[in-house]
Every structure is written in structure tokens, then in C-alpha cells.
Amino acid sequence: MIRVLVADDHPVVREGLITMLELEDDIEVVARAADGEEAVMMARREHPDITLLDVQMPVLDGIEALRRIRADDPEARVIVLTTYRNEDYIFPSLRAGARGYLLKDSSREELAGAIRAVAAGESLLDPEMVDAARDDAGLTAREFEVLRLMADGHNNAQIATALFVSENTVKTHVSNIFAKLDCRDRAAAVLQAWKRHLI
Amino acid sequence: MIRVLVADDHPVVREGLITMLELEDDIEVVARAADGEEAVMMARREHPDITLLDVQMPVLDGIEALRRIRADDPEARVIVLTTYRNEDYIFPSLRAGARGYLLKDSSREELAGAIRAVAAGESLLDPEMVDAARDDAGLTAREFEVLRLMADGHNNAQIATALFVSENTVKTHVSNIFAKLDCRDRAAAVLQAWKRHLI
DNA sequence: TCCGCCATCACCCGTTGGGGTGATCTTCTT
DNA sequence: AAGAAGATCACCCCAACGGGTGATGGCGGA
Numbered sequence: 001m002i003r004v005l006v007a008d009d010h011p012v013v014r015e016g017l018i019t020m021l022e023l024e025d026d027i028e029v030v031a032r033a034a035d036g037e038e039a040v041m042m043a044r045r046e047h048p049d050i051t052l053l054d055v056q057m058p059v060l061d062g063i064e065a066l067r068r069i070r071a072d073d074p075e076a077r078v079i080v081l082t083t084y085r086n087e088d089y090i091f092p093s094l095r096a097g098a099r100g101y102l103l104k105d106s107s108r109e110e111l112a113g114a115i116r117a118v119a120a121g122e123s124l125l126d127p128e129m130v131d132a133a134r135d136d137a138g139l140t141a142r143e144f145e146v147l148r149l150m151a152d153g154h155n156n157a158q159i160a161t162a163l164f165v166s167e168n169t170v171k172t173h174v175s176n177i178f179a180k181l182d183c184r185d186r187a188a189a190v191l192q193a194w195k196r197h198l199i
Numbered sequence: 200m201i202r203v204l205v206a207d208d209h210p211v212v213r214e215g216l217i218t219m220l221e222l223e224d225d226i227e228v229v230a231r232a233a234d235g236e237e238a239v240m241m242a243r244r245e246h247p248d249i250t251l252l253d254v255q256m257p258v259l260d261g262i263e264a265l266r267r268i269r270a271d272d273p274e275a276r277v278i279v280l281t282t283y284r285n286e287d288y289i290f291p292s293l294r295a296g297a298r299g300y301l302l303k304d305s306s307r308e309e310l311a312g313a314i315r316a317v318a319a320g321e322s323l324l325d326p327e328m329v330d331a332a333r334d335d336a337g338l339t340a341r342e343f344e345v346l347r348l349m350a351d352g353h354n355n356a357q358i359a360t361a362l363f364v365s366e367n368t369v370k371t372h373v374s375n376i377f378a379k380l381d382c383r384d385r386a387a388a389v390l391q392a393w394k395r396h397l398i
Numbered sequence: 399t400c401c402g403c404c405a406t407c408a409c410c411c412g413t414t415g416g417g418g419t420g421a422t423c424t425t426c427t428t
Numbered sequence: 429a430a431g432a433a434g435a436t437c438a439c440c441c442c443a444a445c446g447g448g449t450g451a452t453g454g455c456g457g458a
Contacts, residue, residue: 010304016215083282105209140404153387155444168407175446185414185446186386188352194390339434354414367437374416384416384444 002119003030005048007039007065008081009057013104017052020108027115036060043069043076050115051078053098055089063093070097077118137198138180144198146173151190151199201318202229204247206238206264207280208256212303216251219307226314235259242268242275249314250277252297254288262292269296276317336397337379343397345372350389350398 004021006029008014014032021027031046033039037060043051051069055062062080069076079100080093093101099118102111139147142163149159156174160167174186183189193199203220205228207213213231220226230245232238236259242250250268254261261279268275278299279292292300298317301310338346341362348358355373359366373385382388392398 011306012215012219012303012310013211014215015218015307016211016213019214019218020211104211107210108214111211142405150386151390153383155384157444165405166407168409169405171446172406175448178446184352185354186384187349187389190386191350191389191393194393341435356414364435365437367439368435370416371436374418377416 002027002050002115003046003048004028004115005031005033005039005042005046005051007033007036007042007052007057007062008054009034010054013054017111020111021115023108024112027112036062036065039065040068040072044072047073047076049077049119051076052115053078053080055080055082055093063089066093066098079114079118137193137196139177139198143173143177143180146170147177147189147193148199150174150177150186151193201226201249201314202245202247203227203314204230204232204238204241204245204250206232206235206241206251206256206261207253208233209253212253216310219310220314222307223311226311235261235264238264239267239271243271246272246275248276248318250275251314252277252279254279254281254292262288265292265297278313278317336392336395338376338397342372342376342379345369346376346388346392347398349373349376349385350392 004027006014006017006021008017011034014034018029018032021029030048031042033042034057036057039051039053039057040060042048053062053066053069057065060068066078066080069078074097076097077099078097079102080089080098081102081104082089083104089101100114102114106114145163146159149162154162156167156170160170163170177189178184181189181192183192190199203226205213205216205220207216210233213233217228217231220228229247230241232241233256235256238250238252238256239259241247252261252265252268256264259267265277265279268277273296275296276298277296278301279288279297280301280303281288282303288300299313301313305313344362345358348361353361355366355369359369362369377383377388380388380391382391389398
């Protein structure tokens with residue numbers, strides 16, 4: 001029997017997860033939590049085999065809760081759940097010790113499969129998330145730096161100063177970014193980049 | 200007995216909603232749908248008292264599904280659900296005939312209460328959503344139009360043409376937008392607006 | 399070894415953007 | 429009736445932007 005702790009601040013999602021997991025013969029939900037702090041407490045008390053952790057939670061967010069749970073018990077196996085196709089959380093989650101990373105619109109099969117896989121010692125990333133993380137739009141590392149500075153409202157001269165290059169170089173990068181993102185101006189490029197989670 | 204149709208593309212959320220609603224003595228889930236088209240079909244077949252509709256769904260989004268359901272049956276009572284505190288959907292939803300607008304992190308009590316209220320003929324908006332709808336950053340209706348066109352990559356001349364005003368007028372609006380969003384260029388303004396769900 | 403990608407820079411060009419100031423007209427509120 | 433707020437437009441100005449073309453090293457894969 002795989003003992004699972006479910007932590008999610010949305011009652012609907014929490015109940016949905018529990019309902020789906022209870023349908024599995026080899027999975028048992030032993031505790032639930034509605035915020036990060038509660039999740040840390042319940043993990044400490046119940047020592048579940050698997051903790052399902054929502055990234056976005058009040059009081060203490062998922063990543064920080066994950067860190068504390070792993071600090072309490074370095075053997076703890078945590079699967080991070082997210083609603084958003086936002087890969088920003090992947091690397092922080094993995095660095096904090098997550099063994100799985102799933103989207104909330106996973107099916108019951110995927111969810112149960114992930115729990116069994118992680119309980120068995122494997123690590124599991126949602127394929128869609130891995131794809132998302134790979135959507136770099138063909139931008140180079142340098143172009144990403146320029147893009148981020150653009151998004152912060154810096155003009156070409158400021159970007160040049162920040163990166164210790166000439167303004168001409170920056171303009172070249174900016175033009176290349178436009179071409180790759182299929183935009184004609186920085187406003188569209190920055191928004192595009194944000195929507196595609198590039199920044 | 201209030202007969203309810205639940206439409207949500209996320210299996211977890213769908214099951215969560217159904218589980219929570221089945222706990223209520225006076226509510227019965229008579230059908231479920233995983234996308235907008237299915238929702239329209241099920242509504243046509245079952246004629247539920249209340250339809251719970253997720254805004255973000257594949258094939259046919261919630262708003263469009265809502266329009267078709269109401270076209271089939273102008274008496275249909277639909278409650279729109281959303282994960283995001285994005286007020287953009289409020290007005291389109293209401294215009295399309297929604298009788299309720301709730302966030303997915305509503306509690307069982309709020310959800311059941313909303314269903315009973317709408318079934319009884321009232322309309323119900325999530326108070327938090329109403330607050331969110333008020334974060335307009337002090338922008339006027341005209342400034343919103345300009346902002347949206349800016350975000351689509353249009354320049355001042357194009358915006359002027361689209362709104363049937365002079366370019367000078369557009370420039371004035373753009374300057375006012377910058378002041379209100381505390382930005383110095385369109386790239387930052389557009390990103391800012393996106394982050395704050397203004398567009 | 400050679401080709402391609404990347405980062406760097408230069409120069410030219412016309413267009414656009416953003417700031418400032420001031421004015422008129424309508425509408426709504428007080 | 430007075431005042432505030434919004435929408436409209438004009439004129440000036442200079443800096444910034446975006447496009448095009450071309451060139452030079454460096455580095456890595458074929």
C-alpha cells in the first residue's frame with residue numbers, strides 16, 4: 001500500500017485528487033493539507049511514501065514546503081503538481097528535491113502511474129512539461145539575456161552597458177530576437193516571450 | 200433535486216467537483232463533459248437545472264459553449280468556473296448569459312450555495328472576482344482599447360486608423376497609459392498589463 | 399579541414415516613439 | 429452653474445528604434 005499525503009489549497013482539486021487516488025487499490029490517502037505549513041506538519045507526522053504538493057499554496061508555497069519536508073526527511077519522495085504550463089517551477093522543484101513534476105490535468109492513470117513510479121524509486125516528469133521547458137524558440141543564451149533586459153524596460157543603450165558590449169551588438173541581437181519570435185517590435189516580442197514562458 | 204451538468208477538461212477538477220456536489224443531498228450530477236462541444240451536447244440531451252462550465256476548455260471554449268447552450272435553451276442557467284483571477288472573462292461570460300461566476304478554489308459550501316442561489320433564480324459573482332475586476336489601474340475604456348492594440352504589435356499610426364482618431368490622440372493615450380502603469384515604453388507597459396491581467 | 403553558428407561591431411537610412419504644453423468639446427457630478 | 433474628467437487634436441523636438449548590409453573572430457561538429 002502506497003501511503004500518500006495530498007496538499008493543495010483548492011478544495012475542489014484536493015477532493016478530486018483524493019477521490020481519484022482512492023479508486024486505486026494500492027494507494028491510500030493518509031493525510032491532506034490545505035497549505036504549505038500544514039503539508040510540512042502532516043509529512044512530519046505521517047511520514048507518507050509520497051507527498052503530492054501543489055506549487056501555488058498560501059502561507060508557505062509548494063517549493064518552500066518541499067525544501068522543509070526534505071530537510072526533515074531526506075528520503076521523502078515528493079511529486080510537485082502545477083496547474084500552469086509554466087516551466088519556471090521545474091528547475092527550482094528539482095533542485096529542492098522533487099522526484100516528480102506533473103500537470104494537474106493529468107489523467108487518473110498518469111497520476112497513479114507517477115505515484116507508483118516515484119514510490120518505486122524512479123523520477124518522473126510530465127512529458128508536456130519537458131517539451132515546454134524545451135521551447136526556447138531557438139534563442140541563444142545571449143539573446144535570452146537581451147530579451148530579459150528588454151522586458152525590464154531597458155533600451156538598447158542600457159542593455160549594451162549591462163552586457164559590456166556595443167549598442168550595435170545589442171541591436172543585432174534584438175533584430176535576431178524579432179526574427180525568431182516573429183515580431184516587429186519589442187512590445188510584441190516581450191509579450192510573446194512572456195506568454196511562451198521564455199522569460 | 201437540482202440536476203447539474205459538470206463540464207471541465209481537467210479530470211482532477213471534474214472529479215473533485217462531482218465528488219463535492221454528490222455530498223449535497225439536494226444536488227445530483229446528471230452528466231459530465233470534458234470539452235465545450237461535449238458540454239453543449241450533454242446540455243441539449245439532459246436539460247440540467249445548472250451547468251457548471253470551465254472557461255478554459257479544448258475544442259470549444261467555455262464562453263462559446265455557453266453561447267450555444269443559451270441559444271439552444273434561453274432558460275438554461277450556467278455558472279462559469281475559472282482557475283485564474285482573470286477578470287477578462289467576467290463580462291464576456293455575463294454578456295453570454297452566465298448566471299454565476301466562481302473561482303475554482305471555492306469551498307464546497309460556496310459552490311453548493313452558488314448552485315442553489317442560481318437554481319433559485321439569483322445571480323452570483325465571486326466577491327474576489329468582483330474585486331479583481333476592479334483592478335483597472337485607473338485606465339479608461341479608451342486607454343484599454345489602445346493598450347490591447349499595442350499588445351498586438353500595432354504602432355501608433357495603425358492604432359489611430361483602427362480607432363478612427365488621429366495619431367496625436369493615440370500618442371496622448373499612450374503617454375497616459377505609461378504614466379498610469381508607471382512605465383517608460385510600450386514593451387514594459389504591455390508586459391505589465393499582461394501580468395496584471397489588464398489585457 | 400572546412401562549414402556553420404554565434405557573438406561582436408560598424409555604418410547608413412528613414413521611421414517611430416515618447417515628452418512637453420496647450421487647447422477644445424462633451425459628459426457627468428456636485 | 430461650476431468643476432472635474434475624459435476624449436480629441438495640434439505642434440515641436442530629439443532620442444530611440446528597426447532594417448539592411450557587411451565584416452571579423454572563435455568555437456564546435458561533420
